[in-house]
Amino acid sequence: MSEARKAFWEGVRAELPLLIGVFPFGMIYGALALNAGLTTFASQMMSSIVFAGSSQFVTAQLVHESAPGFVIVLTIGVVNLRHMLYSASLAPYLKDLSLKWKALLSYLLTDEAYAPGILKYEKEGITPFSHWFLLGAGFSLWFTWQTSTALGIFIGAEMPKDWPLDFALPLTFIAMVVPVLKKQPMIAAALSAGVVALLAYHLPFKLGLILAALIGITVGTGLEGKK
Numbered sequence: 001m002s003e004a005r006k007a008f009w010e011g012v013r014a015e016l017p018l019l020i021g022v023f024p025f026g027m028i029y030g031a032l033a034l035n036a037g038l039t040t041f042a043s044q045m046m047s048s049i050v051f052a053g054s055s056q057f058v059t060a061q062l063v064h065e066s067a068p069g070f071v072i073v074l075t076i077g078v079v080n081l082r083h084m085l086y087s088a089s090l091a092p093y094l095k096d097l098s099l100k101w102k103a104l105l106s107y108l109l110t111d112e113a114y115a116p117g118i119l120k121y122e123k124e125g126i127t128p129f130s131h132w133f134l135l136g137a138g139f140s141l142w143f144t145w146q147t148s149t150a151l152g153i154f155i156g157a158e159m160p161k162d163w164p165l166d167f168a169l170p171l172t173f174i175a176m177v178v179p180v181l182k183k184q185p186m187i188a189a190a191l192s193a194g195v196v197a198l199l200a201y202h203l204p205f206k207l208g209l210i211l212a213a214l215i216g217i218t219v220g221t222g223l224e225g226k227k
Contacts, residue, residue, distance in 0.1 A: 011133035029149060036063045196215045
């Protein structure tokens with residue numbers, strides 16, 4: 001267990017730089033969820049059950065805008081499609097784990113947990129305790145997200161409006177994405193999705209996110225298929 005513990009804390013340490021951006025984002029979500037009309041309990045439970053920051057953020061905004069239910073479901077579905085890609089990417093490294101381990105790690109699999117996890121596996125391959133690294137990264141993110149959400153719910157209204165917390169999310173995603181953009185399809189997918197997201201920013205109900213995600217996936221898949 002000493003090796004497992006060592007791998008776990010290594011995952012926690014690898015996650016720490018990303019948690020700096022996650023914490024204020026969680027506070028923003030907590031305050032935004034209440035302002036959107038969600039109850040305190042529902043706001044916190046969304047972080048515990050859904051545990052998908054981008055989806056929660058978009059859901060709160062769409063609820064606030066009284067968007068139709070099918071638009072909310074469609075938007076969340078498209079936003080979360082990337083988790084299927086994360087799972088497919090990690091599957092070769094986790095295929096020999098038990099069902100309990102796979103279920104636990106799938107629940108903890110998020111953008112911030114995937115980034116250090118895949119870099120670890122690509123560098124060192126499968127080791128007897130490498131899944132503990134992913135557990136450490138995922139759990140530290142989960143704990144931070146629950147804590148920051150709760151803090152945002154209870155003191156969100158008191159946060160000064162001039163605090164530039166909105167920059168925390170994009171900076172965090174940039175820090176995650178840049179190290180893994182090593183191949184042409186990845187770079188093209190990221191750039192095309194980013195450009196479309198900017199151009200379609202003013203579409204209603206955050207539909208620009210759906211369009212950007214679909215364009216990015218299409219471009220990346222198309223270029224990957226030509227190899």
